[in-house]
Amino acid sequence: xxxxxxxxxxxxxVAGLLATAGLLPAGARAAWPQAAFDAKNMADAIKALGGxxxxxxxxxxxxxxxxxxxxxxxxxxxxxxxAGVKRLALLVExxxxxxxxxxxxxxxxxxxxxTRVKMGQSSNVFAVAMLSDGKVLFAQKEIKVTLGGCGx
Amino acid sequence: MxxxxxxxxxxxxxxxxxxxxxxxxxxxxxxxxxxxxxIPAWFIQEVTAMHNGTTVLSAEWGPAVAKNPxxxxxxxxxxxxDKITVNWVDNxxxxxxxxxxxx
Numbered sequence: 410x411x412x413x414x415x416x417x418x419x420x421x422x423v424a425g426l427l428a429t430a431g432l433l434p435a436g437a438r439a440a441w442p443q444a445a446f447d448a449k450n451m452a453d454a455i456k457a458l459g460g461x462x463x464x465x466x467x468x469x470x471x472x473x474x475x476x477x478x479x480x481x482x483x484x485x486x487x488x489x490x491x492a493g494v495k496r497l498a499l500l501v502e503x504x505x506x507x508x509x510x511x512x513x514x515x516x517x518x519x520x521x522x523x524t525r526v527k528m529g530q531s532s533n534v535f536a537v538a539m540l541s542d543g544k545v546l547f548a549q550k551e552i553k554v555t556l557g558g559c560g561x
Numbered sequence: 562m563x564x565x566x567x568x569x570x571x572x573x574x575x576x577x578x579x580x581x582x583x584x585x586x587x588x589x590x591x592x593x594x595x596x597x598x599x600i601p602a603w604f605i606q607e608v609t610a611m612h613n614g615t616t617v618l619s620a621e622w623g624p625a626v627a628k629n630p631x632x633x634x635x636x637x638x639x640x641x642x643d644k645i646t647v648n649w650v651d652n653x654x655x656x657x658x659x660x661x662x663x664x
Contacts, residue, residue, distance in 0.1 A: 441606045446623040482627045501625060505591055509625035512634075517617045519576065519635035525627035527589070 446508050451500050451535055451547070454508040458498065460539045466546035471536035472523075473552050480528040480554040487536030488521035489546070496539040497522055503532035528554050568661035570636075570645045577639035577663045579610065581632045581647050589624040604652055605630060611646040612636050639663050 445457035455463055473485040487497050497512045497520060509526045520538065528534075531553040538546050564584035570577050583605065590602025602624050610618040618634055636645075646660040 441621055446621075484631075486633075504625050505589075506623060506625065508623055510620060510622045512618060512620045515615075515617045517612060517615070517637055519637060521635060522618075522620075523631070523633040525631045527587075527625050527627050 442511070445511070446506055448507055450507055451502065451537070454500060455498070455537060455539075455545060458496070458511065458539070460496075460537070460545040461543060463535075463537055463545040463547040466538075466548065469536055469538045469546045469548040471534060471548040471550045473534060473550055475551075476553045476555060477528065478555050480530070482525050483528050483534075483552060483554070484523065484525050485534060485536075485552075486521065486523035487538075487548070488519075489538035489540075490520075491538070491540060491546075493541035494520035494538050495541050496537075498535075498537040498539070499524070499526060500535040500537065501526060501528050501532055502535065504529050528552065530554055563655060563657045566647055566649075566657065566659040568645060568647055568659055570639070570643075570661055570663040572639065572641045572663050575638060575640075577636045577643065577645075579634055579636060579645055579647075581610075583608075583630045583632075583649060583657070585628070585630060585649075585651065587624065587626055587628045587630060591624075602652060605649045606652050607650045608632065609648045610634065611644075611648075612639055613644050614646075 445454050448454035448457055468491045470488045477483040494514055499509045500507045501509050512522050514520050533549050533551050536548045567582040570579040585605050588600055588603040592600050594600055604624040605622050608620040641663050643663040648658040650656050
């Protein structure tokens with residue numbers, strides 16, 4: 410019979426093995442840019458991602474609703490029609506942490522992604538494109554959030 | 562183990578549009594439960610998409626991505642029958658990998 414004590418000892422051993430093999434979540438999460446997701450504004454977030462100061466550009470497009478009825482599910486899409494896009498990022502200005510998502514796009518992918526984000530309140534949303542030549546461009550759009558349908 | 566992802570990949574000319582719907586709580590870590598205690602954050606941190614085994618997209622997400630996340634992207638040069646694999650890892654280290662064929 411396997412007692413609890415034996416079981417505990419075994420699991421500790423297995424955990425140790427996993428840690429040495431780098432299989433534990435802490436190891437797996439190392440690539441996640443914590444500093445960028447902790448940033449409170451766009452400039453800090455982009456800097457934490459290793460980008461230059463963003464410049465507004467018509468080559469980046471951000472699509473989303475003018476008014477979102479439910480801030481928990483706001484469909485947004487960002488795209489860039491220039492060549493050499495390395496990264497696309499979506500940011501919501503007035504969320505507790507500005508950065509929502511970062512997409513590393515390879516050459517095999519059209520530089521265009523859509524997803525759904527959460528918004529705490531009406532705010533500007535930014536789409537940022539980081540190009541391979543070091544340029545950082547952005548587009549912005551104000552999205553109003555109607556919470557519970559009682560006006561925003 | 563989390564529920565499977567729903568992946569639909571449709572060929573459109575020389576491209577394929579991939580739509581992925583993942584099943585995940587995406588808890589922000591900002592909400593409080595009825596007892597006033599903060600509900601710990603639980604969200605997908607990393608998503609990777611592969612086309613016939615080559616990584617074409619990797620994404621890092623914060624808790625601001627909506628519950629049951631939706632993701633759409635377009636792969637150049639993909640044709641019917643190609644294999645699309647999508648993986649995610651959340652901040653608890655849970656993983657999920659699903660695949661679909663381009664139709």
